[in-house]
Amino acid sequence: MTYGSAGAAATIPVWVALSATGGAHAEAAQALQAEVEQALPGRIDWRVAHWSSFTRAAPEPQWVVAIGTGAQRGMQNLFARDTTPPPLLSILVPRLAFERMADPARLRAGSLSAVFLDQPPWRQLELIRLALPNVRKVGMLVGAESKGHLPALEKAAKERGFELAAAAVEADGLFEALQAVLPNADVLLALPDPAVFNSQTAANILTAAYRRRVPLLGFSPAYVKAGALLALYSTPAQVGVRGGESLRQALAGKALPAPQWPREFVVAVNHDVARSLGFALDESLIGQQLRQKERP
Amino acid sequence: MKMSLRTRMLLSALLPTTLVAVLLTTVFLLRAIDDLEQGLQTRGTAISRQMAGAAEFGIFSGQRSALSVLTESALQIDPDVRGAAILDARGAVMALSGALNQSMWPAPARIDGARLRPDVLLFVEPVMRSSLPVDDIYGGTTAAAEVPQQLLGYVVVELSLRKVSSKSERLIAIGGLIALLGSVLGGWLAQRIARGMTNPLLEANEVVGRIGAGDLTARMATRSAGALHSLAAGINGMAERIGVTQDELRARVAEATADLRQAKDAAEHATIAKSHFLAAASHDLRQPLHALGLFVSALAQSQAARQEPELVAHIQSAVDALQNLLDAILDISRLDGGNVVPSIGCFPLSHVLDRLGQDLSLLAAQKGLRLKLRPTRFWVRSDEKIVERILLNLVGNALRYTRTGGVLVSCRSRRDVLVVEVWDTGAGIPEHAREGIFEEYVQLANPERDRAKGLGLGLAICRRLADLLHIPLGVRSRPGRGSVFWIELPVVPAGLPRDLPSAGSASSEGAVDPARITGTVLVVERDALVRAGMQQAIVSWGGRVLLAADREEALSRCRESDPPPDLTICNLRLPGRGSGIELAQELRREFEGMAVLLVSADVSDEAQNAARSAGFALLKQPVPAGRLRAALRHLLEVRV
Numbered sequence: 001m002t003y004g005s006a007g008a009a010a011t012i013p014v015w016v017a018l019s020a021t022g023g024a025h026a027e028a029a030q031a032l033q034a035e036v037e038q039a040l041p042g043r044i045d046w047r048v049a050h051w052s053s054f055t056r057a058a059p060e061p062q063w064v065v066a067i068g069t070g071a072q073r074g075m076q077n078l079f080a081r082d083t084t085p086p087p088l089l090s091i092l093v094p095r096l097a098f099e100r101m102a103d104p105a106r107l108r109a110g111s112l113s114a115v116f117l118d119q120p121p122w123r124q125l126e127l128i129r130l131a132l133p134n135v136r137k138v139g140m141l142v143g144a145e146s147k148g149h150l151p152a153l154e155k156a157a158k159e160r161g162f163e164l165a166a167a168a169v170e171a172d173g174l175f176e177a178l179q180a181v182l183p184n185a186d187v188l189l190a191l192p193d194p195a196v197f198n199s200q201t202a203a204n205i206l207t208a209a210y211r212r213r214v215p216l217l218g219f220s221p222a223y224v225k226a227g228a229l230l231a232l233y234s235t236p237a238q239v240g241v242r243g244g245e246s247l248r249q250a251l252a253g254k255a256l257p258a259p260q261w262p263r264e265f266v267v268a269v270n271h272d273v274a275r276s277l278g279f280a281l282d283e284s285l286i287g288q289q290l291r292q293k294e295r296p
Numbered sequence: 297m298k299m300s301l302r303t304r305m306l307l308s309a310l311l312p313t314t315l316v317a318v319l320l321t322t323v324f325l326l327r328a329i330d331d332l333e334q335g336l337q338t339r340g341t342a343i344s345r346q347m348a349g350a351a352e353f354g355i356f357s358g359q360r361s362a363l364s365v366l367t368e369s370a371l372q373i374d375p376d377v378r379g380a381a382i383l384d385a386r387g388a389v390m391a392l393s394g395a396l397n398q399s400m401w402p403a404p405a406r407i408d409g410a411r412l413r414p415d416v417l418l419f420v421e422p423v424m425r426s427s428l429p430v431d432d433i434y435g436g437t438t439a440a441a442e443v444p445q446q447l448l449g450y451v452v453v454e455l456s457l458r459k460v461s462s463k464s465e466r467l468i469a470i471g472g473l474i475a476l477l478g479s480v481l482g483g484w485l486a487q488r489i490a491r492g493m494t495n496p497l498l499e500a501n502e503v504v505g506r507i508g509a510g511d512l513t514a515r516m517a518t519r520s521a522g523a524l525h526s527l528a529a530g531i532n533g534m535a536e537r538i539g540v541t542q543d544e545l546r547a548r549v550a551e552a553t554a555d556l557r558q559a560k561d562a563a564e565h566a567t568i569a570k571s572h573f574l575a576a577a578s579h580d581l582r583q584p585l586h587a588l589g590l591f592v593s594a595l596a597q598s599q600a601a602r603q604e605p606e607l608v609a610h611i612q613s614a615v616d617a618l619q620n621l622l623d624a625i626l627d628i629s630r631l632d633g634g635n636v637v638p639s640i641g642c643f644p645l646s647h648v649l650d651r652l653g654q655d656l657s658l659l660a661a662q663k664g665l666r667l668k669l670r671p672t673r674f675w676v677r678s679d680e681k682i683v684e685r686i687l688l689n690l691v692g693n694a695l696r697y698t699r700t701g702g703v704l705v706s707c708r709s710r711r712d713v714l715v716v717e718v719w720d721t722g723a724g725i726p727e728h729a730r731e732g733i734f735e736e737y738v739q740l741a742n743p744e745r746d747r748a749k750g751l752g753l754g755l756a757i758c759r760r761l762a763d764l765l766h767i768p769l770g771v772r773s774r775p776g777r778g779s780v781f782w783i784e785l786p787v788v789p790a791g792l793p794r795d796l797p798s799a800g801s802a803s804s805e806g807a808v809d810p811a812r813i814t815g816t817v818l819v820v821e822r823d824a825l826v827r828a829g830m831q832q833a834i835v836s837w838g839g840r841v842l843l844a845a846d847r848e849e850a851l852s853r854c855r856e857s858d859p860p861p862d863l864t865i866c867n868l869r870l871p872g873r874g875s876g877i878e879l880a881q882e883l884r885r886e887f888e889g890m891a892v893l894l895v896s897a898d899v900s901d902e903a904q905n906a907a908r909s910a911g912f913a914l915l916k917q918p919v920p921a922g923r924l925r926a927a928l929r930h931l932l933e934v935r936v
Contacts, residue, residue, distance in 0.1 A: 024432070025433075068433070092433065094436060097436075117433060118434070145436070175356060175357055192434055192435055192436045193436060194431070197430065198430065198431055198435060199429055199430050199431045200425050200427055201425075202427075203352075203425070203426045203428045204352075204353060204356045206428070208353070208356075218430075219434045219435075220430065220432055220433075220435065222429055222432055222435075223430055226428040226429070226430055227428075233434055
């Protein structure tokens, strides 16, 4: 999908590389484009495509937007040899994945930035406090990847008076990890880690948690549907809008902002689960309170 | 017929019924048993699937107690469950309830109702980790990757077929009973229907048979005929019509028969009348013919004959022919009238042959033919006179139709018959004419009807006489060479008692002097012409003659005469009182030793018998002159 150039010399060529055409990535791309076009209508020469269809033979872009982890890796590799590669804004990527791939030099130079897919630790903990005021102990299952979140989480927990109980999940040791965590947790906080949370494990984790009457806070709307009590996430459009704001800022001559969390988010509640566990939750109220906490 | 028809109808009704009953029952039974097993299969599959779903978390969490609860509950869900077990992914038993044939289990994999033992079905359901669709961009996987389903363990359920088997057995028993009942009911109905059909049919069969045998009163009972009512009515109607038609027919036949009988009676009546007329006419003709014969005889002895001998000879010949003709006609009419009754007796045939020789050797000699009669010693059983008559005719015929050569009479015995053959060397008889010659007035070589060659009545008379005696008469001939006429006579075996030959045939003595007689003869004859003729003839032969017209005259003549007459010729019928026989007896009493010769135109058996029983010879009128002379001579000689 390529937007034809306006022909005017003033147009700015921007590549939008998608990890997957359609779906969440396309939704984010559209939101981003809409956000930019709103401020600079017709000024941008958009070139939106799957990351693999971009080559160096094409005219050099002035900005590159990568949507998803795959697109970021592809774009970084495409311009890896360049001494001055075009600035890259990566959106809809998990924080840990971005940090693993990011060139610290480019980060420092301000030619690389990101809008993350996942939620900041404080927001998750604030949500727990708002939704489940009696909860003190927060359990977590961590795999090799999600281990990276622990320091930030522990810091935020300490500030808010939570006790964290994390169990590392070894191979075939999910039930043991659950057995270790659940007795010491009032809520189970799910962290995105395909090695721990996936469609194969989700049912047993949810079942085990339910048997212990431990509510689960998920990281996607699918978890609310699957039986989590709550989910906290940002929609691709919300991430795309935040990305559009960053790009607009850069186009306006300012530097790329530092990598940041999505500002907008959604709180989802499974009312059936809530009723079963004896909670009465109002997701819009909780969301509002959470936003007020962040932006008083 | 009875058995086969009923059996056939019964079979034709019973066979399909039984077949349908058995087939339906079999199909339903198979269906039902199949359903039972299918149901068990379905139940087993359902139970194992359900358990697999429920056991997932138990296996995942390793909660053996929870799994045991599950297996126990499976035992309670269904009484057919023998036992249930839950294995982990490696096949180790995590929970087990009931009695299971663990040693017989195959390698764990999905099994839906394999027959472990004849009475045990095995179900194995793998327990897979259930999947929740949570893989999205938030989970860290960009696209929902196809993760292979993870095996957690197995649920094993064993179901017992025992109850199903017993239910099947019960079903089979009930099915068999139903089929049997259906067949019995079908058979009973079929038999009823068959009886309703066959009974009227059999009755119809019997009635038709009786009608066929002539019993037209046979009827079917239409009330009991049931479905075949119209058939019964039809048969009855048919029988009735046949009866009516037959009665009509019978009446018509009777009518026609009566008509025919009437016509036959009329015809017979006419024939009898004709015969009577013929007999009467012949009788009346005889008297003058007799006289004529006597006159001619006298004429032949007279002076006139010496002057015209040829004329006299011609007259003689004409009179002879006339006499023969009259005799033949009279014979045939007597035979046809049925007045001749053969008197069967035993006699030596040689007597007959001897007389034939005497009578016919003169004729043969006159024609220059050789007549040879081969003697025989056989006795035969028949009517001697009739046999003689037949042979006389046959030999006479042979002589008549033979010009050169001769005639031979020979006899040969063949088993119990004697074949008498008359051979001649005549012209022979063509084959086509052989049957015709036995009819009246058929003469082969005499189309111009020359009387000297005979009258053509000889063989006709022979045939009638042979028929009368019930003996075969035949002919074989070679044209140009001659003919053989033959009769067959029953032989009397030697040694059996034989009747003596009847009287009247003893006159085989040779003639002394054929020309003359001596003595006085009284002629008692009503007819003056005959009287005169006889007188003339006797006188011409040298005798003395007294004449009388009736009894009184005869008596007075005898008394007047001295000596009394030697012989009396008396007609059987005399005017006035008394017959010729009575007069003869009276004369013989009065004049002892007087010979009597009776003559009569009436030569019926009755008359002959009467004469014979009285001991008198009877000559038939008209008497040939030669015969009369021979008789006179004979009687006179005996008397001497």
